Amino acid sequence: MTVVMCLTAALFVLAILWKIYQLTQAPHDRALRAVTACLVCTAGSFSTGFPPEKRALDAALGTGTASLLSNVLLLAAVYSLLTFFLHSAADRHRATRRARLEAVPLALTAIVITVATVTAPPGVRGRPYAQADLHTPQIAVFFVAAQLYLVYALATTARWTARYARMSQKPSATGLWITAGSLAGMAAANALRVVMDLTGWFGNGSAPAGLSHSVALLFALAVPAFVVGLSYPGLAMRLAGFRIWRQHRRTYQRLRPLWDLLHDAFPQDALGRTPGGKWREAFRMRGVHRSYYRRVIECRDGLVRVSPYLAQLGVQDGATPQAVAEHLRAALCAQAAGTPATTEALAVALPGEDSIDADARQLVAVAEALVKTA
Incomplete structure (x- = not known):
């Protein structure tokens, strides 16, 4: 006692x-x-x-x-x-x-x-x-x-x-x-x-x-x-x-296939330090929300930059995540080769509501479709 x-x-x-x-x-x-x-x-x-x-x-x-x-x-x-x-x-x-x-x-x-x-x-x-x-x-x-x-x-x-x-x-x-x-x-x-x-x-x-x-x-x-x-x-x-x-951490990880492609193509769009390895990302407790917002914004900026090349491959304004994923690698190759873009930026893989979480869900759909088309 x-x-x-x-x-x-x-x-x-x-x-x-x-x-x-x-x-x-x-x-x-x-x-x-x-x-x-x-x-x-x-x-x-x-x-x-x-x-x-x-x-x-x-x-x-x-x-x-x-x-x-x-x-x-x-x-x-x-x-x-x-x-x-x-x-x-x-x-x-x-x-x-x-x-x-x-x-x-x-x-x-x-x-x-x-x-x-x-x-x-x-x-x-x-x-x-x-x-x-x-x-x-x-x-x-x-x-x-x-x-x-x-x-x-x-x-x-x-x-x-x-x-x-x-x-x-x-x-x-x-x-x-x-x-x-x-x-x-x-x-x-x-x-x-x-x-x-x-x-x-x-x-x-x-x-x-x-x-x-x-x-x-x-x-x-x-x-x-x-x-x-x-x-x-x-x-x-x-x-x-x-x-x-937990949701932000999972979304951050699921966006990695899309982010890797876009970051390699447009490294100047990075808002902060390049993330560490997967194990470090999996167990890092601090800054998860900041990393999540940064990755969503960087992925969306990258899609805006490459969208004129997507348009040249037949992707229409308001295209679905699956349509974007099917042509994204070819569009990035055209951009890297210096092919001139003849159209303006498109709005692709748009969310149904105006929120960053809804935007993240569309970007995750693109990332998952990318894995399937690899």
């Missing part, structure tokens, strides 16, 4: 450092401030679970201090999450005013659980939730107050997240709806915990086992869903970007 906690702490440190760096680039971004505060508070709450820190806090400031600080920081983290979605879904003035109002229940809850901790008997302070003596009023008030705030803050955040989701487009909307559902699930889990606390406080026995199982199930579903919801838009965009990257 210590190894897992250390790894988690390291991840928190890296995430916080990254957010601090982003804040230095955008110091007035209130949503980014809220995310950074949420991470800092969550990391602080987590760190109080380390036995050395917990013992040091309890020894220096009294038994139960570590538990109190952990819960106050957790409440602050949820408040920061709430303000993040406020700043994301509302205009700046309204979000700022609402964030100040939302600080009031946070402050009141922090005061209540602090008073409950201070006035509780030392022997029952600071116990984990599963071992808490809920028959002691101060302990019951501590957990009920903290969880009531969590229910309120999480439910409010879920509502604002759903509102932001309705304003967004996919894939952001999908991730936000998942996040909203997970927050609602966590709010429901904490609401059931309030019922369990009240049962333990006023009842003679423990809470029904069904309640405990329901809470565990809700948290088991909601927490991973929350992570998935936050990660989904970025992952979806990365996946879409990878698909485009």
